[in-house]
Amino acid sequence: MTTPDVAYRVLIVDDDAKMTEDLRELLADELTDLGGIEFEVEQDFASAEERLNHEDFDLVILDVRDAADGSPSADIEGRGRELYKKIASVRWVPVVFFTGVPQQVRALEEPPLIRVVTKNALDDIAPAVREGLLSGVPALTRRISGLVERQVRDFMRDVVAPHWNEMAAADPNEIAPVIVNRLAAWLRENGLRELDRVVDGDLVAITGRSAAARVYLMPPVTHHLTATDLLVDPQGGWWLVITPACDLYEDHPDAKVEKPRKAKVQYVHLAKADRVFTDDGDGSESPPITAWLSSAKSNKDKGPAQRAFRVDDNRYRALPRYLDVPDLVIDFENVRSVSLDEARDWKRVATLDSPFSESMLIAYSRSVGRIGTPDLSFDDVQVRLGLAKPKSEPVPIQPSSSPPNGAVLNP
Incomplete structure (x- = not known):
């Protein structure tokens, strides 16, 4: 701690x-601007694993080799992955592999949280450690874990304990789902706001946008494509899956079920998700917004652009920017179908969370299923109720009583 x-x-x-020892001295000199850094050393992995079970660290520097004589193990590639897997299962922290055989663990690299540095490239170790420490992920993980633990504790104390007489006869396995469901509901409604309160530093700029964060599940929680997934095609275009979730459901390949369920459809329906702002910030992918930006800013062009952000419009639905998701406008009149196999190859960025997912699907259903009717006028009823004033009728033009050009009219 x-x-x-x-x-x-x-x-x-x-x-x-x-x-x-050389590594400690180098890092202490190179990272003085980060404040005090406490370096702990373990010479064998078993001891390191035990410490990670009970202590908090912000980063682990790991040599792939773990042998008493300092020589690589026979299966060094598997050993490197095994060591990382054990660390990640005990306590997830950023890892810098500092090894003489970087090629064996290079596939694990995911900067800045997992880095691979060759032992003869000492100039690279300090920047890699700096990036991992400044990520703030370990501190955020501790805060989230503390938040969850506190809520479970409070639920047991404030809800379970006072009602234990009613619950005592129940199977303990039946109580666990109640706790989980209650915790999930609390986190859904209050977790982000509570996280805003306890998180400090640069992360506030991200977590502080609770309203936008509430919209997305990132990354998607299902292993298969599902309704209201946000996809990015190979050309960089954004799309929203509008095929019902029941048609896309598939059992996990590792699920031990006698007859695994497969997707019912061969094609996936997608609605275009236009980016409100292009990369340069000067244009838009949305036609009504593009027309507004390129116009004289008259009311004629303003109205259609505003439609994109109305919550009751039949054609458009807007989504807010958050992390990798830009500001988007879903266009229910711009819909296409692609094969399920093709859609599976596209990048899945996020899935809309409830109730935004259901709201989006209902909006699409209303857009394509509405029955058009002529506009009916109830102006006279509103006038009689005093809700509106009568409209003045145009005065008819009366014929002139004088003949034109001074002509004399015969009686």
């Missing part, structure tokens, strides 16, 4: 004592 004098804690796992 960090203290006022220690900004970060780093665990170095390496059996080379000389290398470890």
Whole structure:
């Protein structure tokens, strides 16, 4: 756990004592601007794993080799993955592989949270450690874990304990779903706001947009394509899946079911998601917004552009910007179908969360299923009720009583 004098804690796992000491001195000199950094060293992985079980660290520097004589293990590629998998299963923190065989773990690299640095490239180690520490992910993970633990504790104390007489006869396995459902409901309604309160630093700019964050599940929680997934095609275009979820459901390949369920459809319906702003910020992909930006800003062009952001419009639905999702306008008149296999290859960015998902599907259904009727006038009824004033009738033009051009009319 960090203290006022220690900004970060780093665990170095390496059996080379000389290398470890040199590494500590190098990082201490290169990262002084980050504040106090506490470096802990373990020479074997078992001890490191045990410490990660009970202590908080902000980053782990890991040598792939884990042998008493310092030599690589026979299956070094598998060993590197095994070591990382164990760390991630115990406590997820950013990892910097510091190894003489970087090619064996290069496939694991996901900057800035998982980095691979060759031992003879000392100039690269400090920047990699800096990026991992500044990510803020470990601190955020601790805050989220604390938030969940506190809610479970409070639920047991405030809800379960006072009603234990009613619950005591129940199977404990039946109580667990109640706790989980209640916790999920609380987090859905209050979690982001509570997170805003406890998170500080640069992360506030992201988590502070609770309203936008509430719209998306990122990344999608299902292993298969589902309704209201946001997809990006190979050309960079954004699309919203509007095929019902029941037609896309598939059991996980690893599910132990006798007859795994498969998707019922061969084609997926997609609604175009136009970006409100192009990359340069000067244009738009949405036709009505493009017309407004290129017009003289008259009311004639303003009305159609405003339609894109109305919550009761039959054609458009707007989605807010958040992380990788730009400001989008869904156009229910711009719909296409692609094969399920093709859609599976597109990038899945997010899925709309409830109730935004249901609202989007209902809006699309209303758009394509509405029955048009002529506009009916109830002006006279409103006048009689005093809700409106009578409209003045145009005065008919009366013929002139004088003959034109001074002509004399015969009696």
